[in-house]
Amino acid sequence: MxxxxxxxxxxxxxxxxxxxxxxxxxxxxxxxxxxxxxxxxxxxxxxxxxxxxxxxxxxxxxxxxxxxxxxxxxxxxxxxxxxxxxxxxxxxxxxxxxxxxxxxxxxxxxxxxxxxxxxxxxxxxxxSRNMFYNEKGKHVRTKKEILDEGGNLRSGCKIIKKGEVYETNFxxxxxxxxxxxxxxxxxxxxxxxxxxxxxxxxxxKLQVFQKGGPYLATKKIGKNNPKEAEIRADNYLRQEWNRNVDRALLTGASEVEVMMAKQSQIDEPVAESLRDYGQDPKLFTGILQKAVGYLRGFVEFLRETKYCDRDSEGNPLIDHDMRIDITPEPLPAKSKGERPSSEKQEAEVMRLQQILNKMKKQEQKIYAIEQAIVKLEKDLKEVKKKWFHRKEQKELEGKIDAKKVQLEKAKAALDLIPAQYGYQNALEVTKAMKTARAELKKVQQAQKVWDSPEPKQEKMYLTIPANIPNVEKQEMQKSTGQKRSIHERLEEKKQIVEQQPKKKKQRNGMEL
Incomplete structure (x- = not known):
């Protein structure tokens, strides 16, 4: 570096x-x-x-x-x-x-x-003559260029007289x-x-990375690099490509074949992407994902055709369609960190709910006292219409006065409840509750996102059609004296059974 x-x-x-x-x-x-x-x-x-x-x-x-x-x-x-x-x-x-x-x-x-x-x-x-330099240290031709309106030397400018050293080079x-x-x-x-x-x-022992080979070089991540996550994902895909290159070579692929895969799946798509869209890291990431999936599929194909017969050019003879998984390589899962905690928000909602419950209970008490006063006043009105009920009238008036005193105390108690918790009135408590519920909902949504599973990538397959019928293969096996495998014989029996006409079942003399 x-x-x-x-x-x-x-x-x-x-x-x-x-x-x-x-x-x-x-x-x-x-x-x-x-x-x-x-x-x-x-x-x-x-x-x-x-x-x-x-x-x-x-x-x-x-x-x-x-x-x-x-x-x-x-x-x-x-x-x-x-x-x-x-x-x-x-x-x-x-x-x-x-x-x-x-x-x-x-x-x-x-x-x-x-x-x-x-x-x-x-x-x-x-x-060899007087030399003039402006504020930036740049040499100018005439003295006039470094003088102010009064004819004085401007600050930062200098004059080197004839015969003096104007430049020293070590x-x-x-x-x-x-x-x-x-x-x-x-x-x-x-x-x-x-x-x-x-x-x-x-x-x-170290090795210098050779450009132009089948492998991809990884990038160094510097300190405090704002693109660290992007480079890590890119390096992960490059390492996966390199691992699959190793697997392909060990499975029997030649370096030329791997280089052809690299050219068709990386070099050419990247060149086309640069030409059409310019430098776009996201597009490059997508190309790498597909390339790794393709190379992984190529390794699977090599393994499946390892013991196949070959034609004169060395290509495998396949008697059945092959379905190869070429799903693009997924990016490594991002670290979620710790699950968002809602304990603080839940405790705040519960605290405010308790305050509101106390206030509602006190308000219901006030309402009950008010209803009792209304009933007593109604009774007093009826008593006043009657003769000789002075004693009963005084009793009712005393009860009404006592209830009114009780009512004032209940109202004062209602005012004290929010004040005990630092609020002026019920409106401030309800506003605080609304804010607390909104914050709790926000955290719960974050928890939902954290709990949700990563979306599964849709599988992609490449179908390679058979290039030799089963009959030809059987004839070739007979001519070469090769024995058929148990799997091949079972497949043959299965095809014979499927080709036979199905017998109709009868029940009580009736065809089903």
């Missing part, structure tokens, strides 16, 4: 500082620290001079993955050995560091290198080789060979 560096001084400090690296084992550099300051300064100077848009590339970095067992080697010697393989080919400044990641599952080397070789002698360019121009894809491919091979020379376990 290669990276372009826009702050080489900061990056060198980051990979080589024990304070910033938890698992730093060794550091190697063939230059002093000031080298990187000079390199950054000249690169920025040349970048400004070129007028190119974008960000200046000050250096480049290689990240070299190592087999786990190499951690047992002397760290300093291991780092110098790997770095020397690079310096044997390129005479440039470099800084390398041997690291482990935090979980100590990935042993690797960071190798930062310059794209420029250092000059044997420092090149200093002398101004480095030669950048090597174009480092920008090429060939350089990266060559370094992969060089580093792989270097690592394999010292690895003792054959299972840990």
């Amino acid at each position: 290669e990276s372009k560096l826009h702050d080489v001084k900061g990056r060198v400090d980051y990979i080589s500082s024990p304070k910033r690296q938890e698992n730093l084992y060794a550091v190697f550099s063939n230059v002093e620290g000031s080298y990187w300051n000079l390199l950054a300064e000249q690169n920025q100077q040349d970048f400004t001079k070129s007028g190119t848009e974008g960000t200046c590339i000050e250096a480049r970095e290689l990240i070299i993955m190592l087999p786990p067992s190499l951690i047992d080697y002397d760290h300093e010697i291991l780092l110098k050995y790997i770095t020397s393989k690079f310096l044997e080919k390129y005479d440039v400044g470099c800084c390398a560091a041997l690291h482990h990641n935090k979980s100590k599952t990935n042993l690797h080397i960071h190798l930062i290198f310059s794209e420029r070789e250092i000059q044997q002698e420092v090149e200093r360019k002398i101004a 480095f030669q121009p950048k090597k174009e080789e480092f920008k090429s894809h060939a350089f990266l491919e060559n370094m992969k091979q060089v580093m792989t060979d270097a690592i394999n020379e010292i690895v003792q376990d054959e299972n840990e």
Whole structure:
């Protein structure tokens, strides 16, 4: 893996500082620290001079993955050995560091290198006349271009007088080789060979992925990559394709046959998709899914026809239609995580329901008291119409007054219920209940989605028709003296029985 560096001084400090690296084992550099300051300064100077848009590339970095067992080697010697393989080919400044990641599952080397070789002698360019530079450091032709309206030198502009040094070069121009894809491919091979020379376990030896072969390369997932899930799914399909390539080759397919499958199922559909729809990862995923299903079906076909007779061209002779499963490979199930919990929402709904129940019960009590007062007032009205019922009248009036006092207390108690729970009135409680029920419903819907099973993918089959009748096969078996299998004899008996006319059953002299 290669990276372009826009702050080489900061990056060198980051990979080589024990304070910033938890698992730093060794550091190697063939230059002093000031080298990187000079390199950054000249690169920025040349970048400004070129007028190119974008960000200046000050250096480049290689990240070299190592087999786990190499951690047992002397760290300093291991780092110098790997770095020397690079310096044997390129005479440039470099800084390398041997690291482990935090979980100590990935042993690797960071190798930062310059794209420029250092000059044997420092090149200093002398101004043959006064030279003028604007705020951006760009050379302009006349002094007038860097003066303000008052004829004074603008801030940030400068004048280099005749005979002074206007440019100092410590480095030669950048090597174009480092920008090429060939350089990266060559370094992969060089580093792989270097690592394999010292690895003792054959299972840990590395291999450079060969492009143009039947296999598909997987992609590296960087830190905090927003497309991590998409790349993981893509890598899963690529690995499934590679596994089925292995199975096809082990089952008897030739490399040419597998390459033809790759061309027809991946290369050509991808080219057509790019031409018609442009770069669309979803379409590429669909193509890979179908391709893996096709290759899996091809392996099944090879296995079914392994012991079949062959024609003069080597093609299998099939006496029955074959149904091959070519269902596209499903994507790996996405992690659902924990099932959404509704305990908090259910508890809130229950709490508010209890408050409302208390208020409703108190309201019913108030209603009962009001109805009792209405009845007593009706009785009092009837008593007042009668003579000599003064005592009964007073009793009723006393009961009415007592009920009214009771009514006021009941109403006050109703007002206190919501206040005890932090609400002003019944309206606030009902609004809170509505919100709580909505939140509970939302969580319950999420639970329903979580509980629902993944949709089953519809099966797809490819029917391969027979290319030889059963009679021809039987004749061939007779002529070659081959014995028929039990399965074939049972099939023959079955066909004979099916061809015979069915006897009509009789019951009590009547045909059924």
